Amino acid sequence: MARSESLGLLLDQAQDKIALLSEDGTFTYVNAAAERILGFEPDELVGENAFEFVHPDDVDDVRGTFDRAVRKNSFAEETAAYRHRCSDGDWVWLESRMSNLTDDPLDGYVVSSRDVTDRVRAEREREETAARLEEIAAVASDVLWMFDADWSELLFVNPAYEEIFGGSIEDVRGDPDAFLDAIHPEDRPAVVDAMGCLSAGNSVEMEYRVNPEAEYKRWVWVQAEPITRDGEVVRIAGFARDITDRRRRERQLVVMDNLLRHNLRNDLNVVLGKADIIEETLPEASEHTAIIRRVGKQLLQTAEKERNVIDLLTEQPGRERIEFHGTVAESVESVREHHPDCTIEVDGLEPAVVRGRPELGLAVIELLENAVQHADGEPWVRVSLRRVGAHAELTVADDHAPIPAIEADVLTGDHDMTNVYHSSGLGFWLVYWAVELSNGHVAVHSGDDGNHITVSVPLDREP
Known part of the structure; x- marks a missing residue:
């Protein structure tokens, strides 16, 4: 068996499509993988110009890459990813390595190609997903953020940070500790402790005051989780929600509750006391005073239930x-x-x-x-x-x-x-x-x- 035939049999066993191209891009040899990847018999490609099978949107880049390899005097290898037409008219993504190794036994430029359609599709899907997530984050009213495990690098934060915290994203990118400046001085120690808990692998949920421009009158509710890999914390992600209005409503409820209970109890105690005096003075009115006492006690019980309801709605002990x-x-x-x-x-x-x-x-x-x-x-x-x-x-x-x-x-x-x-x-x-x-x-x-x-x-x- 001739050496060229042995080499051809060996190349036909390769999983990648291997081809030899002349200087103008004409196929002079194609191995058997072409049929598996593209649906073409090797003989159908030999003598054809390779660039005729490249997608019109990719052909200029692929030709330019091939020409660079051809023009170099010393050994060179160029890589290109592009769409290649199949025998059924469909397209697959190929990643090709082009070399200018043109010794006599080969007599052409070697192009080794593999099908990367699945990889390209997965990359495109990841890019599209990332783009959608960025669009969502850009319009989200909550602050979405991610740091590395030791808080030395800000990996992500959306624009809502500047609105709610009143700080600059660029400042935090330059100095990750800068976000602490946006937190009320009295709340910072608790936040620093929470950062340590997260780095140690524990979840955190807390509320604190932010935004020095607003005199730290804005409240946020923060939930954060450590992201682990092989049992080790690699990143920390979380969100912060503006709960200023909720806190304001809670304070208003508590104030009204205190006023209501104080006044109601005092007034009812006066009413119940007067009922006792009336009953002592006018025994024949006992039926009416009994009703007064019963209704008064019911109102006191209602006030106590109101206290329980206010506590339930305003306190946040969790489950x-x-x-x-x-x-x-x-x-x-x-x-x-x-x-x-x-x-x-x-x-x-x-x-x-x-x-x-x-x-x-x-x-x-x-x-x-x-x-x-x-x-x-x-x-x-x-x-x-x-x-x-x-x-x-x-x-x-x-x-x-x-x-x-x-x-x-x-x-x-x-x-x-x-x-x-x-x-x-x-x-x-x-x-x-x-x-x-x-x-x-x-x-x-x-x-x-x-x-x-x-x-x-x-x-x-x-x-």
Whole structure:
């Protein structure tokens, strides 16, 4: 077998398309890989000009790359990526290495090409995804940011930083610690501690004041996560949301709450005191003074519930692990103690650990108290707790008249805010918010046999 035939057989085993081109770009040899990659038999290409198969948008660049290799006197190798036409008219991306090695045995310029269509497509998709993400980040109202693991380099931050923090992005790029200057001096130590926690691999959630231009009166809520690789923190990413308006509303709620409770308690104590005096002076008015005392005490209880609701809505303790079966058992005993004539049947309390707001205990007591207080005769309530799928389901059942639709809508979240003043009080609102802020929900079923209120709260997924 001749040496050239042996070389041809060897080249036909190669995975890459290997071709020899004359100085004007004509194929003088093509190996068998051309059929696998392009669908052309080698003989179909030999004698044809290679540039006739290159995509019109790429041909000038490819020809220029080839010409550079041809013009050099010493050995040179050039690389180009381009679209090549297939036998079916479709296009594939090739990456070709072109060399000017033209010794006698080869008699041509060597071009080795491999199919990189999948790689190019993946790169294009990544570029398009990155471009979309940058567009989203550019218009996002939250500050999106990323630092390296030791906070020595700012890797990314969107334009919202300058609006919310009042600092320059370029300043932070030049000195990553510069973003601390935008944080209220009293809050900086806590932020520095949080940075250390993140570098150590822990998540962080916090609130602090920013923007010296606004006299640090802007508040942000920050959530951040360490990004790890092989167990090591490599980057830290997070976002900051402007919560200035929320904090302002919370302060207003607290102020109004303090004024309302203080004035209401003082005035009601005066009213209740006067009722006692009237009853002592006019015993025949005892029926009326009893009504005054009952309504006054109800208003005081409403004020206390209002306090619990304000705390629930303004404080941000987050969700915690709660042994819900223990909470339910304690709530049952508390209501039994305050209402000894009430019958509360416990129809099984399955062990259930949930992740929710601590006010869930108040919600359970409120549901039990409501059932007791609205009984037509001797109060009777049945309580059960079951694990159902990924949730714990608490059911409070009674044999009373159906709960009014407007009250049931408060519990389920289907309430019409224009009708809020028609509901009987704050108790069901406390239940709704405690459950809703625990990522749970409430269902109400009422009929001739009474009411069934089911509270569903996610089970804690930690072992």
